[in-house]
Amino acid sequence: MRRRLPMALLGLLVWVLAGCSTATGAATAAPGANQADITFSQQMVPHHQQSIQVANLAPERSASEFVKSVAAKIVKAEAAEVQTMTGWLQSWNAAVLPAAGHAGHSMPGMITSGQVAALQNLAGDEFDRTWLPLMAEHLRNGVTMAKTVLSSGEHPETKALAQEIVENQTAAIDEITARIS
Numbered sequence: 001m002r003r004r005l006p007m008a009l010l011g012l013l014v015w016v017l018a019g020c021s022t023a024t025g026a027a028t029a030a031p032g033a034n035q036a037d038i039t040f041s042q043q044m045v046p047h048h049q050q051s052i053q054v055a056n057l058a059p060e061r062s063a064s065e066f067v068k069s070v071a072a073k074i075v076k077a078e079a080a081e082v083q084t085m086t087g088w089l090q091s092w093n094a095a096v097l098p099a100a101g102h103a104g105h106s107m108p109g110m111i112t113s114g115q116v117a118a119l120q121n122l123a124g125d126e127f128d129r130t131w132l133p134l135m136a137e138h139l140r141n142g143v144t145m146a147k148t149v150l151s152s153g154e155h156p157e158t159k160a161l162a163q164e165i166v167e168n169q170t171a172a173i174d175e176i177t178a179r180i181s
Helices: 004-023 035-055 065-091 113-120 124-152 156-180
Strands: none
Touching: 035 065, 035 113, 035 124, 035 156, 065 124, 065 156, 113 124, 124 156
């Protein structure tokens, strides 16, 4: 009996650790998807969540109808994309990473917590002058992430979404950049 208990505990530990490894990243049973597809969704979900967070500041803080309009488009498009990618990650048994855990970290394209705090303390034209280039840069980073999965991903739906992101965010960047110049 004394030998069975340690072996049972060891077996339980191996089983638990095996379950944890798929929940934190490398989901190998992803139908039609590879690690590039999984990583893209794991990084793009918090990236989009942060876009939404920053865009949601515009209705109350912005003096510009243009900024408010761009922000509303970002919220609508990216909220739907977050739902789609979250569904894929769940179906692949891969972790869905929260935006809050990445502000200021080395994950590509994230706005720092200091930049978000600064925006929260601005209003009117000052908010708009800060928000526009910050959002343009954030969207540029999203385009870079999408282009990466276009070249290395396998999941057709992920690649289709990535192409939409490249097209839509490039158009938004061009609109924003025209206003900044």
